[in-house]
Amino acid sequence: MKDLSSFFRPKSVALVGATEKSGWSAATYANLISNAFPGDVFLLNPKGAVVHGVQTFASFADVPGQVDLAYVMTPIDAVIPVMEAGARQGVRNYVVLTSGYGEVGAEGAAKERELVDFAAANDLIVLGPNGNGFINATDSITPYGLPIPKPLLAGSVGVVLQSGALASSVLSFAHARSIGLSFLTSMGNESIISVTDVVAHLVDDPQTKCIALFLESIRYPDEFIAVAQAARDAGKPIVALKIGRSAKASRTAQAHTGALVGDDRTVDAVFEQLGILRVASVEDLLTTASLLAEVGPLPGRRLGVVTPSGGASEIISDRAMDEGLDLVDFAEQTTAKLVEILPDFASANNPLDVTGYVLLDRTLLGRAMEVVVADPGVDVTMLLSELPRAVPPDMDGAVEMWRANAARIEQASTPVVAVSTCLTDINEVGREIRERSGFPLVLGGIEHAMTAIGNAVRYPELVRTAGEPPIPPLAQLNAIDAERTGVWGEQRSAEQLRRAGVPVVPAELVDSADEAVRAADAVGYPVVLKIAGDEIAHKSDIGGVRLALADADAVRTAYDEMLAAVQVAGVKSRTVLVQPMRPLGTELLVGVVRDPVWGLTLAIALGGVWVELMDDSVLRVLPVSAASIRGALEKLRGIDALKGARGAQPVDLDALVEVIGRVVALAQALGEELESLEINPLRVSGGEIEALDALITWR
Known part of the structure; x- marks a missing residue:
């Protein structure tokens, strides 16, 4: 991330493209003058005319002094020539007000790429394009393109917005409620300076005590996590208004977990884990931020x-x-x-x-x-x-x-x-x-x-x-010889869980009704039969599960009926898992799925059919601490079922957290090829915790 201390504290500002015809030009100049900018303000106009009552300069070369920041208000085709001329005179910092870049389509995106490439090649820093500029209220530095309410109230709230027009509404509300700001910026297209760059600057700014964010998207998740942790460590709360509540489609068609992980719910989890307070309105954004800054x-x-x-x-x-x-x-x-x-x-x-x-x-x-x-x-x-x-x-x-x-x-x-x-x-x-x-x-x-x-x-x-330490990846995971592709069914998935120390229900693979009976006699009745095969993700949907089989005759009949049912669904396998039938308990889904933005994400939910019917789930983005897993369990609406509602035996939550932690450690150790790892259900009853079914999907 970039050091922006000099960018946001220029000793001189040049308004490039200053003209009487532009409201942007008039407002920016008035903001600098009326708020007592302590440095020099130079107006550049190629005709060298008098603008806003001030004699302009035709070019950077004519300016009698060094320009620390250029505020560019020219037509789009003139922006790079302006930056070329500025670079020759040692101007490194630019605010580009001009629009018509990536926000308007492919042609604009190509022009934005040119701007970025030129800036990178010449070591230039750009805020924007398509942004209003910034207000450093602490130092009375206000290169900002829309009118600023008077008087400018300096305070301790730093505001970063991915919106231009909304920035003026934030300023108006802050002024109306006498909320003092240390800093405000409208980001524009974030071509070079990003939200995370500005937040990092505010973390280091001694005048800023609380940071308020309006976010449409989070472009650099790793950087965002880093600056949020830095803000937390510095004792500077972050309050965020993040828009966009619609969930994307399922991350993977093979596991229930994918359907539980959506954009907004994942952002909620990320914010909670980072200690970011999420609010739902501009009023709450500034009211909460001002309380945290002042009190x-x-x-x-x-x-x-x-x-x-x-x-x-x-x-x-x-x-x-x-x-x-x-x-x-x-x-x-x-x-x-x-x-x-x-x-x-x-x-x-x-x-x-x-x-x-x-x-x-x-x-x-x-x-x-x-x-x-x-x-x-x-x-x-x-x-x-x-x-x-x-x-x-x-x-x-x-x-x-x-x-x-x-x-x-x-x-x-x-x-x-x-x-x-x-x-x-x-x-x-x-x-x-x-x-x-x-x-x-x-x-x-x-x-x-x-x-x-x-x-x-x-x-x-x-x-x-x-601030709790996260659970590390499993340290001793034996190499997986099989190719990490496609879907691994219950048998192979359960083996990985066992190696990670997750308790798994015993199971034996059989290929005939006679073998099924012998296996059932060995484990003890009642038993469960399940069709086996890596291509089968949801066995119950195709009639591939038979429960509570009480004797050998029931096993034989169920074996034949189940094979007939799955053949109708196109499954040719004759291999079946035989497992002991467990008594009733509370069923959970515990899954880890790879979110395309945030990476591996843990989902905990009421399991079995309740995943679809109740949608009672909590997310955590990995890495995650044991305390965070415990907090996730406490947030389930069905937590009373785990704590022994209506006389039921309470679950050992400490033991449950430990088991889920082992699932997390395994998922982190399986590497970049992992798409999802799911246990559904994980049966819990008192101190008994056992995975009854599992599925691994590779990318």
């Missing part, structure tokens, strides 16, 4: 709430349930202190409604918050507090009240999150009161604030699991 991750789920509204208390109660937050009962000493300061008609409950008495006693809300914050059972306090939109009759008195509450928040032993009831703009009055009083960030609206609080509580749990 930081929250230490626990026990929430204390102080509000002046009974209705708001009910809304908060419902949303707390949605987010898994606990509205704990206040301790006795807390209740006693609240009773002393509340009006007689108020109740000292959580959420705490201090009532409209705040209109008579403006200190009541702050004093009540001070009591709740000190409660030993409260991890986080939510304060419902509306910044004024109209000038108060006593502005100085209002500022003093807000300053007193700001001091209480600053001195609190546990975090306090201020929230407005609705998602309304903070206007000039509210901004002035915040600036004069030092009052912290106020999250916009109960709905999005509760999502943000829930995310900030979950974040420490995510990163704790994400």
Whole structure:
């Protein structure tokens, strides 16, 4: 990945193609000047005309000084000539606003390839093409092609977007809610600088405390994983809005596992494993990111709430349930202190409604918050507090009240999150009161604030699991002599599982009814017969399975009937597996399939026919830790079946995690030829864990 520290901190900027006819040109120049860019701004126009009231230069050679960054706004056929002229003058960094490249089709893609090849040959760095530029709010560097709301609010949230128009909406929302940004960029086509390059830059940026991403695609998965891990290690949360929820077709027609692995579900798994918080809206993206940047991750789920509204208390109660937050009962000493300061008609409950008495006693809300914050059972306090939109009759008195509450928040032993009831703009009055009083960030609206609080509580749990050591590939895997192609049926697949230490049901191959009876007598009745053959993926679909055969006559009859049934389906094999019939237990599917983007992906689901009927599955991308496997099991909707629901014997989850870990280790050791490895079902009952069927598909 690229070092972009100088790219995003130029000491001089040249606007190439500056003209009065272009709104892009006017906006970019105005952004640099009005936001007090500390360096030189040069305007280039081949005619050397006066543009935006400034004398332009006809070429880079005419510029009286070094150009650190060229912002290119020319027609597409002039872009490479501009870069050639710049390169001759030592200009290395370019933002290319021009569109008409890969986003428009094959002809544009060819032009984009030319741009990339030229940049590579001349060691040039390009943001774009087809991008708006960037805003380095920390250093007042704003080569950005659309209007920036004023004033530019510098803060601690770095924003990276794979969208141009959406970037302006993000800026408007951040300004409306007084959310300070350290950095924002619109990526354009990512021809040279990619999302992962910019995230790596923000990980190293001391002013950025949280990174917010809007993603349409993840182009470089390995780099993405690396920068996400670096952000986690640096203590910088990543919040992501990833669009595209449609699942692709099955990865492999041979195994159920392939049907469980789709784009969006795999991204969910990747984000969870990397400690990335995924959100569903632009509002949640910025609200969550600003909370994490300003307050930081929250230490626990026990929430204390102080509000002046009974209705708001009910809304908060419902949303707390949605987010898994606990509205704990206040301790006795807390209740006693609240009773002393509340009006007689108020109740000292959580959420705490201090009532409209705040209109008579403006200190009541702050004093009540001070009591709740000190409660030993409260991890986080939510304060419902509306910044004024109209000038108060006593502005100085209002500022003093807000300053007193700001001091209480600053001195609190546990975090306090201020929230407005609705998602309304903070206007000039509210901004002035915040600036004069030092009052912290106020999250916009109960709905999005509760999502943000829930995310900030979950974040420490995510990163704790994400930091666990992964299960390594199986170290001692004997060489596989057979050719790794096609599909391996149950017998050969089960042998690989046994070698990896996975418990597998005993089985004997037979070629006649007499041999089937002898094998059944040996293993003990009842038994199971299964048609054997590598070309057979789903035996039950063609009548190739017979269960609970109680004696020799039943075995003979089942053998003949099964062969007749599979012959109708075109299967000529007469080879049959004989296995002991196991008692009922909970059945799981445990499979590993190769995702085309993310590689080997583990799927855990309720097994047997329930895979299709209930779609209760959880994914993890390899490598994966034992703790992550345990977390995946806990996320199954059917987890109660494993824990002993309705008097059933609970499964030994530790032993189950160990077995699934062996499956993972085997899949990683089988090499790049592996397409999928599946156990369906894996029978679990108490401490008994056993694979009853298996399938391996090679690429």
